Amino acid sequence: MDPKQVSQVEEVPPTHPRYWSLVTRQKLVDALREGIVVPHGLISHGRGEAFDYLLGERSHDFAVEAERAAVAAMMVARKPIISVNGNYAALAADEIVQLSEVLGVPIEVNLFHRTEERIKRIEDFLKAHGAKLVYGVDCQKTRLPNLQSPRGVVCVNGIYSADFVLVAIEDGDRTEALRRLNKVVVAIDLNPFSRTAQAASITVVDEAIRATRNMIRLAEELKGRPKDDLRLILASYRNSEILSRAFKALLERLSIAASKGVVLDLGFPDEISL
Amino acid sequence: MDPKQVSQVEEVPPTHPRYWSLVTRQKLVDALREGIVVPHGLISHGRGEAFDYLLGERSHDFAVEAERAAVAAMMVARKPIISVNGNYAALAADEIVQLSEVLGVPIEVNLFHRTEERIKRIEDFLKAHGAKLVYGVDCQKTRLPNLQSPRGVVCVNGIYSADFVLVAIEDGDRTEALRRLNKVVVAIDLNPFSRTAQAASITVVDEAIRATRNMIRLAEELKGRPKDDLRLILASYRNSEILSRAFKALLERLSIAASKGVVLDLGFPDEISL
16 A cells, blocks of 8 residues: 555544544554554554553553562663563653663564564664664574574573563563563563463553653662662562452443443433334 | 565464464454555454453353344344445455345445545455445445545445444444434444444444354344334343443453452462562
8 A cells, every 4th residue: 555645544633532542543553654563563552552441541550569660670680671562662762762771771672573674673763762772683693492483583682681671562472481581571561361461570551651651750769779679679569469450440440331331421312213 | 564574474373372363363464455454443453352352252142132133223224234344344244245135235335544445445355255235436425414524425325325324343433423313323343432332322342253143143033023023122122231231241351350360370470589
């Protein structure tokens, strides 16, 4: 399809009741055109949207608690890394770069649907947003022993040797593989049922942009604290409890809806007249 | 991006735990490449997928009840029509054609991201799947008075003059506009919170392929019944109750999950060791 034509037809009128949600989607659609995101990435985004809908599109307390533990773990880790895929870059490039800068944690571009061309494109995209520490096309590569190639390709000095990996909107199979290699994995994922959410050491059930912004704020807050304080945060953290609270939040919203059925009063009658 | 290259990188290994779900997605991705589906359609599909996950990927009793009422309404209506967009065509072309045939109800290709080129493509796609009664590029056109063009463009002898419209995976704003024109609107939508689900006369909270298959079966069952029987089905139907039961089903699944937190036992410890 001709990209120009697509961009023409996809103009959404500002009178649309969900205008802003549709405009956010446009970010991903634009990234598809630029080769940053693959078509499957759009489906993942939609899946996340559904859960954010259920959560009321805000960062809950269980998310902030996980974000705090994630930052503490990143600061305690010997060799932390932020793994970035197409969706995460497209949505939150500025925030990723800022988080990387605040804590001096490098970024690795790592893709499920890997091509060196797309790695390069995302690397350039992040660098254009100010990223300095990026493992991309030029790193020394190896393979994770427990993932079929090319999905298991990683940088030797990046994910391969890291003891901590932050992933966002990631595939569950890969999250599990990282975990089986005894790495601490923080996953940003709006779906607490997903394999990623279930497999992670710390699950941030929050939207990627909001989550990363919260983590930047928390990094600034926790910076300079003694390591023992940070270890205390980790010692008292239980991911199963966080997941449980995430499910409960979804539950509460649904309880209200279940008692009413109609949650948007549009003024239509319940009867069918034909 | 070169389509050949994309199709190469998107091969999913059969060892992946969610192989079949990923293969179904591929249908939509292929349709994107053929110009049947727009990028935004993939996001919508993802949103639906998430709700189907929560529903356990099966047709619940509240869905079948709505499907039965939908078929009854279609049989009682003076001038019913099946509105088909890119996603619905890509997922369920065979089923749409069969439903259209069984009840003699025509199809109109109607798009949110409308171009005459894409209308033609979907029209041809449906005809290749055996559709005979299709309003597409060649119909006499007019506009719905309450929708900004080109989103309001419809066929005079199709949606414009219909008293019943079946839509699937539709935009909420458009569903609402059809409803305000006093049409009976049946919406197939997996998200009971959506404006479409909330605005419809009959909301089928079910996956589009399953829903259409159920409706074909119900049409064969109800065919030949006196109109008074069909009107009785409609008289006892209450959409707010159906929506309420849909929310309750989501609630039940989540209640079990909320009590446990970890719902997939992958054998990882709850403690974080760094």
